[in-house]
Amino acid sequence: MLLRLGLLINGAAAALLLTPVVRYLLAPARKQAMRSDQAWVTLGPLEQFPEGQTRLATFTNPFRHPWDGETADIPCWVRHIRGNQFQVFAINCAHLGCPVRWFAQSALFLCPCHGGVYYEDGSLAGGPPPRGLWQYRHKIERGALVILAGRLPTLSESARRECPPAGSSCA
Amino acid sequence: MSPCGVVVRLIRALGAWLDRRLQLADTIREVARHRVPRSTASWFYVFGSVTFVLFLLQIVTGVVLAFSYVPSAAEAWNSLQTLNHDEPGGWFLRAVHGWGSTFMVALVLIHMVQVFLFGAFKYPRELTWMTGVLLLLLTLGMAFTGQVLRFDQDAYWGLGIGASIMGRVPLVGARLVHLLLGGPIIAGDTLSHFFSLHVFIVPGLLLALAGLHVLMVLTLGINEWPMPGRLVTRDRYLHDYEELVQKDGIPFVPDAFQRDLVAAGLAVLAVLGCAALFGPFGPSGPPNPTIIQTTPRPDFFFLWLYAALSLLPRNLETPLLLTAPVIGIGVLFVLPLLSGFGEKSWRRRPLAVLTVLLVGVSFAALTRLGQTTPWSPVANAWSGAPVPARYLEGRSPLERQGALVLQNKQCRNCHALDSMGGRRGPALDEVASRLTVDELIRQVLQGGGNMPAYGKNLSPPEVTALVSFLETLRGDGLSPARNPAEAALPPSAASPGRNAASPGR
Numbered sequence: 008m009l010l011r012l013g014l015l016i017n018g019a020a021a022a023l024l025l026t027p028v029v030r031y032l033l034a035p036a037r038k039q040a041m042r043s044d045q046a047w048v049t050l051g052p053l054e055q056f057p058e059g060q061t062r063l064a065t066f067t068n069p070f071r072h073p074w075d076g077e078t079a080d081i082p083c084w085v086r087h088i089r090g091n092q093f094q095v096f097a098i099n100c101a102h103l104g105c106p107v108r109w110f111a112q113s114a115l116f117l118c119p120c121h122g123g124v125y126y127e128d129g130s131l132a133g134g135p136p137p138r139g140l141w142q143y144r145h146k147i148e149r150g151a152l153v154i155l156a157g158r159l160p161t162l163s164e165s166a167r168r169e170c171p172p173a174g175s176s177c178a
Numbered sequence: 179m180s181p182c183g184v185v186v187r188l189i190r191a192l193g194a195w196l197d198r199r200l201q202l203a204d205t206i207r208e209v210a211r212h213r214v215p216r217s218t219a220s221w222f223y224v225f226g227s228v229t230f231v232l233f234l235l236q237i238v239t240g241v242v243l244a245f246s247y248v249p250s251a252a253e254a255w256n257s258l259q260t261l262n263h264d265e266p267g268g269w270f271l272r273a274v275h276g277w278g279s280t281f282m283v284a285l286v287l288i289h290m291v292q293v294f295l296f297g298a299f300k301y302p303r304e305l306t307w308m309t310g311v312l313l314l315l316l317t318l319g320m321a322f323t324g325q326v327l328r329f330d331q332d333a334y335w336g337l338g339i340g341a342s343i344m345g346r347v348p349l350v351g352a353r354l355v356h357l358l359l360g361g362p363i364i365a366g367d368t369l370s371h372f373f374s375l376h377v378f379i380v381p382g383l384l385l386a387l388a389g390l391h392v393l394m395v396l397t398l399g400i401n402e403w404p405m406p407g408r409l410v411t412r413d414r415y416l417h418d419y420e421e422l423v424q425k426d427g428i429p430f431v432p433d434a435f436q437r438d439l440v441a442a443g444l445a446v447l448a449v450l451g452c453a454a455l456f457g458p459f460g461p462s463g464p465p466n467p468t469i470i471q472t473t474p475r476p477d478f479f480f481l482w483l484y485a486a487l488s489l490l491p492r493n494l495e496t497p498l499l500l501t502a503p504v505i506g507i508g509v510l511f512v513l514p515l516l517s518g519f520g521e522k523s524w525r526r527r528p529l530a531v532l533t534v535l536l537v538g539v540s541f542a543a544l545t546r547l548g549q550t551t552p553w554s555p556v557a558n559a560w561s562g563a564p565v566p567a568r569y570l571e572g573r574s575p576l577e578r579q580g581a582l583v584l585q586n587k588q589c590r591n592c593h594a595l596d597s598m599g600g601r602r603g604p605a606l607d608e609v610a611s612r613l614t615v616d617e618l619i620r621q622v623l624q625g626g627g628n629m630p631a632y633g634k635n636l637s638p639p640e641v642t643a644l645v646s647f648l649e650t651l652r653g654d655g656l657s658p659a660r661n662p663a664e665a666a667l668p669p670s671a672a673s674p675g676r677n678a679a680s681p682g683r
Contacts, residue, residue: 035361036353044362065468074366076252077466078334081363098470103487104338106470108557113588114635119473120339121488122553122592122602124630132630134553135492158362159338161345162496164352 045157046070050095052151056087061109061127064095069157083143084109084116085152086127093152096129097141097160104159107140116140137162209396210435213427215419217403219434222296224441225289226395230388231442232282235449236320237381239275247327249373251366251465254329258461273453279321281449283479286317291534297522298401300410304514306394309387311510316384318479323376325477329369330461335474337364339484346496364467399423400434404522411519473554481548482541488553552601560588563598573650580647583640587632595651603629608653614661618645 034040046069056062064085071079084096084107096116098106105120115132116125124132129140143154158164197203246265248257261268290310293299299307322340326333337359344354360367402422428434459477463469476484490498524531565581573581584590584606590599593606604612613621622641625631636644652658 033357035356035359035367041352041356041362063468063470068363068365070362072366074250074252076250076255076366077464077468078251078365078368080466080468082468082470098467099338099342102342104342105335105474106467106472108470110557110588110591112560112586113591113632115630117555117557117591119554119557120335120484122555122628124555124628126630126634133625133628135488135490135495137492137495159341159355159359159364161342161351161355163345163347164355 044070045155047146047153048156049148050083050085050152050154053087053147056085056093056152058087058089061086061111063109064152066154066156081156082106083154083156084140086129091147093145093147094129095143095145095152095154097143099141099160100136101131101138101140101162102134102136104161210431211429212396213423214400214430214434215402215422216426216428216433218400219428219437220403221437221441222292223400223434224438225285225292227438228442228445229282229285229289230392232278232285232445232449233384233388235446236275236278236282239271239278240377240381242271243275244377249327249369251329251369254327254369255461255464258328258330262458269458270453272458273456274449275324276459277449277452277456279324280478281445281452283317283321285445286314290314291538293401295524295527295530295534296401297404297410297524297527299514299518300520300522301412301415301514301518303394303398303401304518306391306398307514308511309391309394311507313384313387313391314510315507316380316387319380320376320384321477321479323372323380325480326369326372327376328459328461329465331463331465331469331472332460332474332476334364334465334467335472336476337368339474339476343499346499401522404524406521406523406525408522409520410522471557475548478545482544485544485548485551488551489547554600555591555602556600557591559590559594559599560585563590563595566596569595569651573647576643577647577650580643580645583636583644584647587636587640587644592629606648606651608651608656610649610652610658611656612659613648614659615645615649616661617659618648 048066048069050064050066055064062085063082065080065082068075068079068081082098084098086094086096088094096107100107100118100120100123102118102121102123105118107116107118107123107125109116114127116127116129118124118134118136121135123134123136125136125140126132129142131139141160143156145152145154147153243261246257246261246268248254258272261272263269293307293310322336326337341355341359341364344358345351347354356362358368358371359365360371399419402419463472475481487495487499521527565585570578570581584595589606592600592602593604594601595606597605599605609618619641621629622636622644623631623633632641649658
């Protein structure tokens with residue numbers, strides 16, 4: 008009788024302890040956390056991005072912690088097509104997330120890891136990536152380029168909610 | 179009585195006092211003297227205990243390193259620099275921990291191959307093998323999480339690779355990425371997660387399972403040297419083993435144990451030697467993602483995977499990435515259930531030997547490829563290596579202009595010339611003996627076979643110049659490529675003027 012009571016009490020204690028532990032461990036993957044993991048951040052004034060050029064820009068992770076250190080600074084590629092037309096590409100190769108580099112002369116993005124290649128509009132040119140470069144949603148606010156950022160783009164979750172194929176404006 | 183005798187008596191008395199309370203001496207004596215088959219006193223049987231000793235070495239060095247390491251994304255890299263340069267002997271301890279991990283993974287694999295070839299996974303030791311498979315996975319888990327704790331550039335982008343693989347899982351991919359990174363992006367929480375994994379969770383599991391593994395070796399007895407033709411059967415084996423141990427057994431300590439002792443000592447000395455000679459692993463550049471002039475590479479034991487990821491066909495990549503590990507580990511895990519009886523000796527198991535050879539050669543080849551990475555563009559080849567002068571001698575101005583286009587458009591990031599440049603695409607030294615003019619133009623404009631199309635990026639005069647230069651690259655004594663269809667056609671119908679446009683060379 009007492010044994011059963013003991014098992015019951017300990018079972019209840021275990022459940023009361025485990026529930027918050029499991030909730031705590033799964034917190035990063037909760038729907039609520041995943042829905043609000045992006046915010047608008049500025050890349051700086053438009054003058055930094057001359058027309059017809061593609062330049063590296065950096066922004067600070069909108070959800071940074073003081074202990075993030077240098078990892079809070081995230082790079083991205085900004086392509087100023089003309090006028091108010093921009094494309095903002097994630098730095099991460101769509102293959103395995105390595106940082107792609109822009110080669111202005113050949114007008115290509117090359118990935119140093121497995122040789123993924125993308126055209127200047129971010130579309131896939133060759134190599135193993137399954138798709139073109141991810142693009143951030145962007146808008147122009149008071150003379151500055153602003154993007155919606157905060158998450159690492161992966162194949163199951165792009166840098167922004169999906170929009171039409173690369174090349175067309177998506178602001 | 180001499181002072182020496184007094185000390186000995188005191189130690190004996192202390193030992194007796196302790197054992198009256200602990201009551202462990204009998205158990206230890208029993209374990210040490212338990213009989214094992216004479217055939218197991220062999221150098222082939224030392225790998226398991228050597229792995230265990232290396233694990234202890236990892237625990238000791240890891241605990242000591244944790245005195246200085248700061249598990250914070252902002253400070254981890256700096257604390258490693260301090261360990262390397264300021265703490266007395268810090269670099270050496272880091273080196274021992276790093277080399278210890280390399281040796282440990284290697285020995286786990288060697289141990290596994292030996293056990294597999296000796297049929298030691300068969301009845302009644304199936305569960306010992308299964309825990310061994312888990313121990314292999316945990317060891318690899320330690321290697322990966324340890325590489326993350328180094329928190330340098332390679333660690334940062336290595337996490338990106340891990341997240342990208344997770345992101346390919348259907349339905350729950352996004353959630354897995356968030357769980358792996360401890361949030362939506364690689365940041366402070368990521369390192370804290372991996373610290374907890376590397377320092378508490380995985381080693382805890384490793385210690386518990388290793389204990390179970392060794393306990394089973396003790397209770398079931400160590401596998402006897404397999405004799406061809408002596409089959410394992412459920413009704414005979416235990417009885418036969420018992421008989422073998424009684425008739426032709428030796429006490430584990432010291433007869434069998436002495437080899438383990440020597441091998442373990444040599445292994446630790448080898449780790450210390452490598453550490454002293456080659457020093458610690460990294461850290462490479464700081465974990466600053468805005469420094470993109472980096473070529474991330476995983477540690478040695480993951481290079482094969484890194485290479486495989488570049489060689490898989492695009493449409494097979496995700497299915498293989500997600501199913502191959504599950505199938506591979508699954509096969510390893512159920513192996514003793516599928517093949518738990520019968521022949522043990524490798525001499526009568528050609529398939530087992532072939533499997534080991536095939537897997538070994540594949541891993542070695544992939545690792546070698548992972549070190550040379552022929553698929554990676556060489557980002558500075560175009561600026562670092564000018565077109566060799568002998569490729570310009572006797573060329574017309576147009577052809578030399580073409581050489582300039584080749585240089586400026588960074589073709590050599592992917593194509594080698596005079597064995598300088600990338601190996602993503604074919605070397606161009608003899609390209610004109612493989613491709614006709616038409617094929618060259620088409621390839622430049624439209625790309626294909628992994629080459630981007632340069633139609634939009636080159637002006638028509640640039641294309642003309644480039645192709646006329648490429649046409650001169652025929653190697654020594656090779657004839658230019660011909661369109662086989664042209665030979666079959668009457669001369670007037672063959673593409674006119676092509677040969678005239680490129681004066682014979």
